[in-house]
Amino acid sequence: MLFRCSLALALTLLVLRLDAREPQTSPPPQSATVRARALGVPFEGTPGPFNAITDVAGVTVGYSTLISGEGKLEVGKGPVRTGVTAVLPRGAASFDDPVYAGVFSLNGNGEMTGTAWVEESGFLEGPVAITNTHSVGVVRDAIIAWRVSKAGPDPTGFFWSLPVVAETYDGYLSDINGFHVKPEHAVRALSEATTGAIAEGSVGGGTGMVTYEFKGGTGTASRLLDEKSGGYTVGVLVQANCGRRPQLTIAGVPVGREIPDGAPFTKDTGSIIIVVATDAPLLPHQLKRLARRASMGLARTGSTSGNGSGDLFLAFSTANPGVATPAQPKHSVETIPNDRLDGIFEATVQGVEEAIVNALVANQTMTGADDHKILALPHDRLRAALRKYNRLAP
Amino acid sequence: MLFRCSLALALTLLVLRLDAREPQTSPPPQSATVRARALGVPFEGTPGPFNAITDVAGVTVGYSTLISGEGKLEVGKGPVRTGVTAVLPRGAASFDDPVYAGVFSLNGNGEMTGTAWVEESGFLEGPVAITNTHSVGVVRDAIIAWRVSKAGPDPTGFFWSLPVVAETYDGYLSDINGFHVKPEHAVRALSEATTGAIAEGSVGGGTGMVTYEFKGGTGTASRLLDEKSGGYTVGVLVQANCGRRPQLTIAGVPVGREIPDGAPFTKDTGSIIIVVATDAPLLPHQLKRLARRASMGLARTGSTSGNGSGDLFLAFSTANPGVATPAQPKHSVETIPNDRLDGIFEATVQGVEEAIVNALVANQTMTGADDHKILALPHDRLRAALRKYNRLAP
């Protein structure tokens, strides 16, 4: 069909027309190699090889990170501390091969587009993108353009797309009302998504985020279930922008109260987007149960989900390839009994907890718009706090 | 605060930079003056002066209609049959003075952004915009830009916006993948919104829509409750793009089966967005009940809400001005007892039914992309069908 070719061309042009004045993608910060576990934070459960959402086979993650400018905020000019994160359930095949999914809103002061169709159909038909609050629209439409450029009707036979794009707010550090995220940034996050080890901290959509009033952003973790529990993997990626300092709890230790310095806020106006992936063959209604459990991992880090927090969670399963495009009008899908879910629930809670702490640990102090400065969680003082409460892992 | 001024300037420039190659806004079609009631369709209940959602005091509606090009579809060039509709609960004050609201998804094969916060907060904090499926993003972000240009933090104290933007698909008649809707079209719909009589049919977001395989689009209606029932007004606006021809039922008459000609589709791949407004002082949980009733008005016209249909409904109340920005930390709001809701429920169902029929009656035959042609519901044959079943109003 002609229109697809034309569109592909149009999109190529769009991608090529990268505006030279736009902020450049920065390399992932060095600190991304340090992780909570290595610092001696004790966590339950067994992580996968990368301790990342990418431990779930097929899942890829891409970032587009925009960091530019310093000093006084000028709307439209910067400073810019933002970006786009893309989680692709089946990597490059994600648009053609939807996955079962479920969603949950713990506190809906946020946006996650596309959820009406996830809830209705049971499918996530493409990536989950995460950006800043005021760039959800541009990312959403860019995903449609990207998809149209690569394919015909959607896998369930329609000619339209209802992308899933979520957000947290980075206006404290970044010129959010300058609308610096452009379609090409969404495309880059999608097209550069990879398996394996992924960056954490101030990358992608998490670039300008603040977590428990420390520098936060993107974090990830995973859990492997033992063979008795099915040998499945659960992976988590968070874009963490929530919490007041006094709430911060790590491994049960009141870390926030131990390190009260430099907390800039007076109320919980952040948000957290949590994406849970698993290769366990769960049906949509079972995945909603996973999404709901994300609340409990968040709770372990001290949050009470403030009114200003957009706490929106999505879980998907990479099992059942081809589930949305069966060859026959009746087809089989795999599932597991409800009474075998407990291990997966635990893995979800544990993975969310660790991913949030990783988002904190991975970071460095950042200065942004109007010289607002957000301190990184100091590793030595974190260790001291854990030691004080006899929780420092050997 | 500086940033607001700067933003306002930026936006002004944006609005002024109207691209000459963009499709122009067309005048509302002439047929908009004919309405179902005038043709003899019998409806229950008493309409307001305009029989429109604007009968609810304060509500304004604006359209931006894009019609250009003919013949073969070239992605990015046209033909274009699309637009944007904006419903502003309190007119120009809508951003500063949120209204209580509730939402319902009858069949979520569609998008309505911002619903997580409506559900959570009970508030609709701005307009409801409706456009085509692939332009939700651009309209969403444009609303944020417009709002930022006009105001500071949102009325509940945050510096972010979560606009409500919904859609139905117009790709049969329009170059939907050409992304012709631009920020300025959203701004125009918002800024030109008016009270009083409003256009129907192929206007605004409804421009390229198809309803029961006749030309459809935007329709509106209202009901006045008698004094015993509180004297309230209920207004409805629909963007109707749903239904198969054989399903079409008007006033109980199987009109679709009586006029089978020229039905182009083989399955129900449309959608319908329904906005219900009232001045009755309803709380958020009561407004969800209204939203749910919209399903029953839709059912009266024959739909069974096909899998491909994005049937998303929102209801709001213009009562309780200032409800989101009280002077005191504890404040009073008005409500009415649950056992006085039946009249409002009936008005909602009746209003939805009439608004859908109005969307059909208001129209003229339209030819769009690839010379796809959608017939208007022929008025004479509608009257003949009503007469055949003894349902033609005198």
Next chain:
Amino acid sequence: MLFRCSLALALTLLVLRLDAREPQTSPPPQSATVRARALGVPFEGTPGPFNAITDVAGVTVGYSTLISGEGKLEVGKGPVRTGVTAVLPRGAASFDDPVYAGVFSLNGNGEMTGTAWVEESGFLEGPVAITNTHSVGVVRDAIIAWRVSKAGPDPTGFFWSLPVVAETYDGYLSDINGFHVKPEHAVRALSEATTGAIAEGSVGGGTGMVTYEFKGGTGTASRLLDEKSGGYTVGVLVQANCGRRPQLTIAGVPVGREIPDGAPFTKDTGSIIIVVATDAPLLPHQLKRLARRASMGLARTGSTSGNGSGDLFLAFSTANPGVATPAQPKHSVETIPNDRLDGIFEATVQGVEEAIVNALVANQTMTGADDHKILALPHDRLRAALRKYNRLAP
């Protein structure tokens, strides 16, 4: 295990201890042989052999009907016009072999126990029972006792039961506060459930019900899909107790306005429980979609779901036998693609519409408590109304 045997004995004694003063089960009324279709009401779609929920293979329905006493109400003595209906998805195997299910509340002024677990697990683990509002508890506990008497742990491994029991209110005709329904009546409905033709009208839980201010109660209908649509069957059973007379619409004809006589009420204080069964292999999230469609069938008969109406719907699928008790920790279940659901949605809407009309047509005038009298829908006047509007089927 000892406790099961003991319990079985206890229950046997319980059943045998039928109190002689209790109302006796009456035979189904003669009018149950007349159905709407035979009177010339035109319906869409093709019914199954029995035009009943029992057309879905395996489904059985049982009634326990309590009719006794006349004249003045004496609480605890009568008159009694009540009963219990039981729908068993897999007949006698229903407790051991749960079915996938989904629920929806259109207007929750009613009770359906057990729905939290249906929603969570996706399973209906036993029958659906329907009785009067004030006897839900006794029926619920009786089902547990019955189950315990017949089996060990529930099929998903727990030792508890969360029965699904729904209700509508019969206090206008019956001594509802006399609590005349006893455990043995629930047991009888369960144990006498049958396939094939089933009674309609004033039977079982529907005995004392009023529908659009005519004598109503239990109704059923079914639809067969053609082979192209999978050849599935959809069956519906309603316990209809809702609606005001002026609303009553049959086949699009304003029957209620044509027959205004003898309408006793001033507001919609009834309810309707709708059970949808199918052999189509639908997953839980797909069955919720069916449950939601029941609203649209109800809407076709004129209801606007008044505040006082408990409109609670449940849909289940008899496909996937053994789904809750798989031999392996991972197992396959059958499903059908979302884009093949439209026929099933239509069948659901049509089946609900016809089942409600059947509940009306099956009835005879009933006099109950305090000589309250509810007229049956007069067949001749129904036919006259259909003829007047040219809708009488040949």
Next chain:
Amino acid sequence: MLFRCSLALALTLLVLRLDAREPQTSPPPQSATVRARALGVPFEGTPGPFNAITDVAGVTVGYSTLISGEGKLEVGKGPVRTGVTAVLPRGAASFDDPVYAGVFSLNGNGEMTGTAWVEESGFLEGPVAITNTHSVGVVRDAIIAWRVSKAGPDPTGFFWSLPVVAETYDGYLSDINGFHVKPEHAVRALSEATTGAIAEGSVGGGTGMVTYEFKGGTGTASRLLDEKSGGYTVGVLVQANCGRRPQLTIAGVPVGREIPDGAPFTKDTGSIIIVVATDAPLLPHQLKRLARRASMGLARTGSTSGNGSGDLFLAFSTANPGVATPAQPKHSVETIPNDRLDGIFEATVQGVEEAIVNALVANQTMTGADDHKILALPHDRLRAALRKYNRLAP
């Protein structure tokens, strides 16, 4: 009205007909005077005078505790370790003066009747009763009988009741299939409900419960907000029957791993019912937000909400007396802005956490059916664990 008098008489007889063979109500265990705080468990926030749900003015709590028999289980004979708890939002006026309420199901493997109407109407129209899983029905119908005996139509004008009755499972310690809870036990819990200090541990519905594999049951706590936050009170009552031993976390300390002895179970098959009360004037949609926060308090104690757990939460507000029975067809209710909810959210999370720990601390070791023995949480070892992790409060 005659029927009310008759019913009252009937009920009186019912209550008087206490079967001598039934288990007797035992006094609250002595340990109920010891509470977590006194043992040195550090909690955040400021409790009310009684540190109980009864700190919310007007709330009363009543118990009916059934303890009888020892040794081998004989169904119908015992041993019995069960009961009924009743929480009355406005004490004796609860039936006549409904309160705004909201519900949430974290994991719906449980029953809470009446929730469809809470969700729909926004009202809790009477008490919340909590009992064992297999006695929900008898308690539900008994509440109706009690209510009918005391009043006419319900406050919103209907003649029916939809009581809220929840449950957790006590079949490990008690003869749950013997159905020992009778209507009079429900009546006693309702009629003996008091303000002030209330018993905890193995009382009422919590009698036979097991929490993190220690003896659990009923617990309560409260929080006072400072004047800046409105000076409101939040009270919590839990019936805790959930969790695996290794999960148990108290004040961040892995207490369950420190005290692994005598844990009898292999999976999480318990449940927890949480009731949150406040005098803050919250609307129904705001109370749902509180109910959702209960999840986070539960998470703090280590639970991941296993598949077998019925984790159902209800929140109500005692503000707005007379809200369901206004004198006028339009009336005012008080509310507080969403952005003032954070303190109430925190209080809810804190209160739930402390109430669960109180349920553990209040207990003594219990032996029940088949000599099943559940250890109490040993106070000395709890203190030792807290000391080990430097969390013992001075």
